Amino acid sequence: xxxxxxxxxxxxxxxxxxxxxxxxxxxxxxxxxxxxxxxxxxxxxxxxxxxxxxxxxxxxxxxxxxxxxxxxxxxxxxxxxxxxxxxxxxxxxxxxxxxxxxxxxxxxxxxxxxxxxxxxxxxxxxxxxxxxxxxxxxxxxxxxxxxxxxxxxxxxxxxxxxxxxxxxxxxxxxxxxxxxxxxxxxxxxxxxxxxxxxxxxxxxxxxxxxxxxxxxxxxxxxxxxx
Numbered sequence: 001x002x003x004x005x006x007x008x009x010x011x012x013x014x015x016x017x018x019x020x021x022x023x024x025x026x027x028x029x030x031x032x033x034x035x036x037x038x039x040x041x042x043x044x045x046x047x048x049x050x051x052x053x054x055x056x057x058x059x060x061x062x063x064x065x066x067x068x069x070x071x072x073x074x075x076x077x078x079x080x081x082x083x084x085x086x087x088x089x090x091x092x093x094x095x096x097x098x099x100x101x102x103x104x105x106x107x108x109x110x111x112x113x114x115x116x117x118x119x120x121x122x123x124x125x126x127x128x129x130x131x132x133x134x135x136x137x138x139x140x141x142x143x144x145x146x147x148x149x150x151x152x153x154x155x156x157x158x159x160x161x162x163x164x165x166x167x168x169x170x171x172x173x174x175x176x177x178x179x180x181x182x183x184x185x186x187x188x189x190x191x192x193x194x195x196x197x198x199x200x201x202x203x204x205x206x207x208x209x210x211x212x213x214x215x216x217x218x219x220x221x222x223x224x225x226x
Contacts (some may be wrong), residue, residue, distance in 0.1 A: 019212040023054035035059035036150035046078040051155045054152040067099045067132045088132040093166040099132040116160030136168030171202035179221040198209040
């Protein structure tokens, strides 16, 4: 009952659930109050620090993917109208990869990329390593996206594994208006990153970066073919 009351309040007022107002900025860039579809990769919690919950409350529906099996029950409870997929996402589906689970205080930094954990001085926070089945963006959308659905945005938060995720999409077939990608690099490094170079090659333009703390934030890419 309390959760339903909160949902009513959240829908009435433009409350952000992102780390730094990214959902509000996404809403402005989409430029429509008519609900569409999102794909949230590395979604983590259904509400906390979510870039897609703002949209869920307003009738958008999406596909939320996370390798952490403990998130399945949370999404079933708080976002039953979304599709939750408990897999990893990469450039190929023909493999399983090691997934590094950190302690609860750092669980939003879980990743397939151990080098990323080393760079962030987080290897001492690893609690377990799981073998996780992989899939690709294209396979997810082939299976779950309804015909003629308006694909508004990808939200990709995979702690250093972003480029692998992006390479697994068919960019001629599936083109969201906006691609949001987490970055822990400086703005200068972002302008020459492999993620930016790749997305430019499929006709997306970097238009902004939100800032959470230090260098961390989200890069906003907009489709140039629209």
